[in-house]
Amino acid sequence: MGEFKLGERSDMSALAADFSAKRYIQVPEILDAHAAKAAQKALWSLPWGLCFNEGEAVHQISPDALQRMPPETQRQMLARVHQGAARGFQFLYNFFPMLEAATRLGKEAPMAGFFAFINSAPFLKFVRNVTGNDDIQWADAQATLFQPGHFLTWHDDSKSKDRRVAAYVFGFTEDWGSDWGGYLNFFDERRDVTAAFRPKFNVLSLFAVPTPHAVGVVAPFAKGQRFSVTGWLRTDDPPAEIRVLMK
Ligand SMILES: O=C(O)CCC(=O)C(=O)O
Ligand SMILES: [Fe+2]
Structure with a gap:
């Protein structure tokens, strides 16, 4: 876990009450400031691949494969993604x-420290308390x-x-x-948006499953x-390999 730890907080009962009432909440300053910067630095240097679905199938393209992919193949891939989005559930990121x-x-895995933090006793205790679910x-x-x-x-979900x-x-x-x-975005049964969370720094969004939601298309001019x-x-029980990291 090392460098990653939760920020100090005094609003636990308010967060739990909010989650229980709304089923989706945002928790500002979830990590201490140093940990948040360390996580962001680790994210910048990750080998990012691309993933998208084709109906039920999920395609994961490695950074290398992405780099080697001819522009025409990329265009065709994007066209298929757009056709899928016009029909139903689709993602691309x-x-x-x-x-x-x-x-x-x-x-040794990239982000292993942050993964271990998410599965550490303090974070699991935090989400059990806020969601009221001791079985996590x-x-x-x-x-x-x-x-x-x-x-x-x-x-x-x-x-x-x-x-x-x-x-x-x-x-x-x-600075989004x-x-x-x-x-x-979160939706009600008429598909009106009931809340829209702007991307932010060092904020945890937490929401119950099932809750209808989506991430809106990022604009072509987003910087x-x-x-x-x-x-x-x-x-469910964590896989054995993950239990080792949780120790
Ligand atoms: O990135 C987000 O804000 C939401 C992601 C999400 O809904 C998902 O991965 O299922
Ligand atoms: Fe989701």
């Missing part, structure tokens, strides 16, 4: 698979980077066999413009980088 990397490489055992994780043209359409109680998003985005898209570490708080 840069990513780094923190869970897979930690499973394969253990402590661990959290999976991926790092994401939304750039112009990236998006994640309407969904509620429930379409998985994994036992997910809540979703979390650590935001590490600085209010016209740049990329907001985390920032929407960095996050995101995943789900789970009640």
Whole structure:
């Protein structure tokens, strides 16, 4: 866990009451200032791949493959993504698979320290207290980077066999413009937006599963980088490789 730790706070009961009432909350200054800067630095230097879905199938393109891909193939790929978005659920963003990397490489994996922090006793205690769910055992994780043209359409995180109680998003985005898209939108049953969280720095978004939400398309003129570490708080047993990191 090392350099990553939670910020000091005195609003735990207010956060829990808010979560219980609304089912989605934002927690400012989740990490101490030094830890937040360290996490952001680690994110900047990750080998970012690209991921998108084609119906139920998820495609993950490694940084190398992305670099080698001819422009015409990239154009065709993007056209297929847009056709998918016109039909239904679709996403496209840069990513780094923190869970897979930690499973394969253990402590040597990029972001292993932050992954271990998310699965440390203090953070798990924090999310158990705020969500009121004592059964949370661990959290999976991926790092994401939304750039112009990236998006994640309407969904509620429930379409998985994994036992997910809540979703979390650590935001590490600085100075995001209010016209740049990329907001985390929450919807009611009429598909009106009930809340839209602007990408921010050192803020944790926490929301119950299922809750309808989406990440709006990042505008072509957006200048920032929407960095996050995101995943789900789970009640199944952590994989053996992850249990080792949690010690
Ligand atoms: O990046 C975000 O704000 C939300 C991510 C999300 O909803 C997901 O990965 O399912
Ligand atoms: Fe989601």
